[in-house]
Amino acid sequence: MVKRRRRGRRKSRRKVVSRRPLWIRISLLLAILLAAYVTYLDFQVRHQFNGKRWSLPARVYARPLELYAGLEMTAEQLATELKALHYRPVVSPREPGQFSRNSNEFHLISRPFDFWDGQDVSANIRMSFSAGKLARLTDAASGKALSLLRLDPVLVGSFYPAHNEDRVLLQLDEVPVSLTDALIVIEDRDFYSHHGVSPAAIMRALYANIRAGSVVQGGSTLTQQLVKNFFLSSERSLTRKLNEAIMSLLLEWHYSKDEILEAYLNEVYLGQDGNRAIHGFGLASYFYFERPLAELGIDQYALLVGMVKGPSYYNPRRHPERAIARRNLVLDVMAKLELITAEESARAKARKLGVSDYQRTAINTFPAFLDLVRRQLQRDYRDEDITSEGLTIFTTLDPQVQWQLQGVLGSRLGSLERDRGLQANTLQGAAVITSVQGGEVLALAGGRDPAFAGFNRALDAHRQVGSLLKPAVYLTALEQPRRYTLATLLDDSPLTFTARNGAVWKPGNYDRKNHGKVPLYLALAHSYNVSTARLGLDLGIESIIKTLRRLGVEQHLNPYPSLVLGAVEMSPLQVTSMYQTFASGGFRTPLRAINAVLAADKTPLQRYPLSVQSAIEPAPDFLINTAMHFVVREGTGSSIYQSLPAAVDVAGKTGTTDDLRDSWFAGFTGDRLGVVWIGRDDNQTTGLTGSTGALRVWRDLFTQFNNSGWVQPAVEGIEYHTVDQKTGLLADASCPDTVQLPFISGSGPVQQAPCVTGKKALPDPVDWFKELFQ
């Protein structure tokens, strides 16, 4: 600027020397300066208006609810989901976003929605629920059965830029005409005829203000208001007024009325939510009425338009009487100018404000899950893109599971503290729930307070895993069917191990006893340390580390013997990743919290596809899962069946660390895997084992799921034998304690147990699949 000015002066001096009077020279100079200044403003106006106008936060959505006959869901659960979606209960649904309910019968009109694989249109449907299931889904008009309907997903949070401005961007054709009409008649009647400033409006305002003796009316056009918000600070000075006028004229010169109006509709400030500024009618509609602008009525448009004058003075939640008076004034003007009829106006004025209840929306409903989403996004996007590019992020979150998890975690920790006389609020917990085959993170708790956005224990609390590691040891053994089967007797007698450096290791069992010869599956079921340590040493620590790597454990592992008893620190999420491989039939399935990302214009940016990687052969995976099934049927996890139906098959493992500092349980059914950790932030003792602590949270949660009679799917290459529990050898009906166990084909015992008398012979081992399919 300074440079340019000097050069200008020199030029003018040379040209006009002595020939012209001083006043001409000065005005010429001023004209040139003004032209330069206007050019500068013009550059600013065009640059900002053409470029990206707003930082748009990323919107994060839960998984969409898929409705189909047979879906395991209760009418109550659907009602909760619809509430979170802000569907309105009405007597008879007419528009998208409305539903009616008659106990187990629903009539609903869904909203259209842009998904990553295209737009779903609105559908008018009827549903009925019975016996914990969606029994019927029909098209409301034709009455014909519908195979599937995908609802719009629940918005669970946003990633905001640093200045916390929020917006739901609208295009002009998405804004109802009655709203823009009302806005123009109230704020700027000459909008379509002026050139950015309206001398008539200024005179009107001046007259009104002089008569009133104070400022009662503004003469600013919509264009000026936009310029003020868009380019200028809020200081009140003559310079600013001048800039505003020049820039308004420039804006009008370069851009159409529609473009200016659209920008105004998205820019206007309409309220404050804590430190989040509510900009634009699109977001204001959600903020005050919890639904899209298109679903509002004329009275609500009138209220929003009326609030432009003073969003805090006319705040309908804080000052309902002022807001209603202002709204009715707007309606009167609209009727007077025949935008609406007198009856419409009267009807609208008779309505309540209809503003939603709560004042402060929690910006992010599930902060711990959103933390995981953000970290996964950061692998592919820069932080400023996440907060400003208006991304739509479709996550795997199942809000039903998340609500259930939050409920049980808090209440179980509270009751554990009460039952055990612990100081209140000293226990902490974390949990991760995933879908078994897809590896989708359905729910995540980072602590007992679900609203707390701080330390995320599910991701960042790295704690000793203890016995949770044992299945990796046993799997390593079971992958060598010539040496080890589920029936192999392990030695649980006292063990002293001296390392090469002379260090002595003497592992002991939790019950401080030794159990002699124990079949392998029972050693895991009862989580015996001594026999596990001996097995691990036999197999070699390196081979166990290799197994852990295949299972998906990525962090540094020290090749010390104590590793086999779980002397390694992992986060609940890392444990989940490891157990995911067991649960999904031996396939490593990367845990995903995101399904897809769309750009602001709804074009797909990125998909996070389902992918699998074979890590363990199906047969040994089946064996280790069978052993973990015994953990729950008769080992350390058996208290699960105090509340879970016996028909539900569960495989899992408890984990307890020294001095009862950490209580773990990792377990899965056919559909879901859950890992729960309980401990204290100061790493002091909790007094809880895996089964008295974490397992109870897991049980509380899974009891709420509809785990309808799942049994572990079989695999090929497995045969069953009935063996004597004491010796692990073939049994017959005369043996007192027998168990039927799966073996990798050809690895079953051949020798008969001493208890066999031959009186009542058992049938020969059967290859079930040959029998079934021949």
Add this chain to the structure above:
Amino acid sequence: MKLSSALHMPVAVVVLALVHGCSSAPSQRQPTPVVEHGRPAAAQHPSIQPQVPVYTSAPGTPAAVATSRQPAAVVALLQQAEQQANGGDLESAAASLERAIRIDPHNPILWYHLATVRLSQGEPSQAEQLANKSNSLAPGNYAQQARNWLLIAQARRQLNDSPGAAVAEQRARELGAR
């Protein structure tokens, strides 16, 4: 873009295959391992199966569960995936198949079709893995396994692994003959 033969199947065939897949699904599951004699656990759990492994489809068994789950939603998604794939929109076809897998994750046919889409998208390694996954969910279903192995053979050819492809074709032939 050339699609693998699977997605050129007429809808009716796909649906038939799917229904077949569903009806054979129960027989792919076995009773849980059994603890006998003097174990209190056994007495408490009515689900525990008879000692001799005989498959029955009595109420409460997986057969009843599987048939009570309407496959209509899955069929609809499979048809949609087929249309999307034939229209060249492979990514949407994959998305539809993932939706179907979310509803019916143990159905080997869905994993197989996802494998065919990935193969058409030029992702032979992932296609082979998905076919492996389908195999693991289809014990005893030799027809499905044969299809999976043919697909694995195609994937290996794309990876220029001719010996591997020949092995896979051999597996497919053996399974087809069973």
